[in-house]
Amino acid sequence: MAFECAGPLGPERVPLAEASGRTLAADVVALQELPHYASSAMDGWTVSGEGPWTLTEPGRPLRNGEASPVVTGGVIPPGTQSVLRVESGRLTTSPAGRALLMLGDGASPGEPRPGQHIRKSGEEAAAGEVLIPAGTALNPAHIALAAVSGFDQLVVRRKPLVKMLVTGSEVVTASIPEPGQVRDAFGPQLRTVIQMLGGVPGPLVRIGDSYEEWLTALGASEAPMGQWPDVVVTTGGTGRSGADHFRNAVAALGGRLLIDGIAMRPGHPAALGKLPNGRFVVGLPGNPLAALMALFTIGGPLLAALGHQPLPGVSRVLCGTTIDAHRASTRLLPFRWVNGLAVPADFTGPGMMRGLASADGVMAVPSRGAQLGEPVPAFSLPWCPPLQPRLPGDLVWGD
Incomplete structure (x- = not known):
């Protein structure tokens, strides 16, 4: 399934010191002979x-x-x-x-x-000659070449700026939580995961559980880093109870829902909205594992589409055990390699992180279940090596 609700962002100019690793959006052309004197x-x-x-x-x-x-x-x-x-x-x-x-x-x-x-002057390049073609992933040598050629900035493909909205009055950010409290599992890692998925982490804002806080935080018009956030990622508030305000807040701001729940476990309450100003809002569930599964399946493709990157790949792995059917939902199961087979990890409840911390990838087990040795779709984790194609006909999202 192609991710069709978002298109690539326009280019931006960045200083040379910030350009390494970015993708060039326009040819770098010699402004004069290089070198420009004998x-x-x-x-x-x-x-x-x-x-x-x-x-x-x-x-x-x-x-x-x-x-x-x-x-x-x-x-x-x-x-x-x-x-x-x-x-x-x-x-x-x-x-x-x-x-x-x-x-x-x-x-x-x-x-x-x-x-x-x-x-001799001009022995490296003539004036007007293309030094670095558009589409190049810039490395330090490219930056040095641009510098000696007289450039102070380069035009690169823009990456989406992401604001993070962590919600929950019961969330604490330090020490051992008391009964009724939970430690913040998002603040310490969300920036890193967003960066791994191709976004530029912007501000991280913490709010409570009231509708007014949600409305204010989603509608805020701050412009960090000189531009508006392209995406807001929220945690919690995507359920259907009276204490969950994601949908009402998006609607009150004139937005619309592009995704309103997904038939997957964990992560089924996830949602994707779009506000009138063009900003996307990715609603993640409050449970940590469920939130990351939703971030991988919704946030990853969205950030790739906005940031001119290929959509995340989907491979197939051989299931290492028999997995029973589960109503109408696809199950996303972190797995580990055991003798070439993908064996579901232990401790993979929606609020657990232990299984994911030791996983090599994630299996997408269909609702009918899977048999021992059966090929099932799978994707790699952003911090793990990519899954190598193991079977003929392995797919890529968007095919």
Whole structure:
């Protein structure tokens, strides 16, 4: 199933220091010749004609039989025929008391040859030549090339900025929770997971359980990092009780639901909304495992679609046990590899994280169940190596 409700975001300009790892959205074209002047490749002397050479001031045009000192990267003055490296020359004094440059004992036969040790202007690139094509995943060498070419910023494909809204009056952020309290399982890891899924983590806001707090937090118009959030990810409040406000808050802000629950366990109360300003709202259940399953299945494809990335891949694995039918819901079961088979992990209740913490991937077991050795769909976890295709016809989301 293709994720059709979102399209790629427009490009943005970022400073060079922030561009590594991003994908270039427009060609980087040489603004001028590269290098833009003829320079010396060695410390030594620029020389004209055959030696010995009369020494002149640095930088002035040379006449036949003259030389001037130069350092690596120094400008080659007009009239220069070559550069004599410092190891190949020696300075002496003429009978008239003038400084002379002569070949030294370290000079190679035929040195200096015409053009030797001169970096010509334009030898790396001509003005207007494409240096880095659009679509390139930028690495540090690309950044250095852009810098020496005179660029301060690059145009890259924009990644979606994600605001996180963690809800629950019973949630505490430190120490051992008291009865009736729960430790925050989202704050310490949600930023990292969103980044792994291709988003840019923005602000993390904590609120209680009241409708007014929900409405204020979802409708807030803050602009962190110089832009509006493209996506808001909420935790909790997606159920159907009077204490769950996700749907009512989205509706009150003029939004609409694109996904209103999914036939999967855990994570079935998950929802996806879109507000009139174009902002997407991903509603995750309050239980940690259920929330992450929903984030992988809804948030991952959404962030990929917005951020110009391929949709997450789905492979197939051989089930390592018999799994009974479960009404009408697909079950997302964290699994571990055992002798080449995918065996469901222990401790995978909606509020448990122990099973996922040791898992190699997630199986999507159909409602009819699965038999030992049967191929079942599966996807990798963002922090685990990708699942390698194991069977003919393995699929990718969107096929």
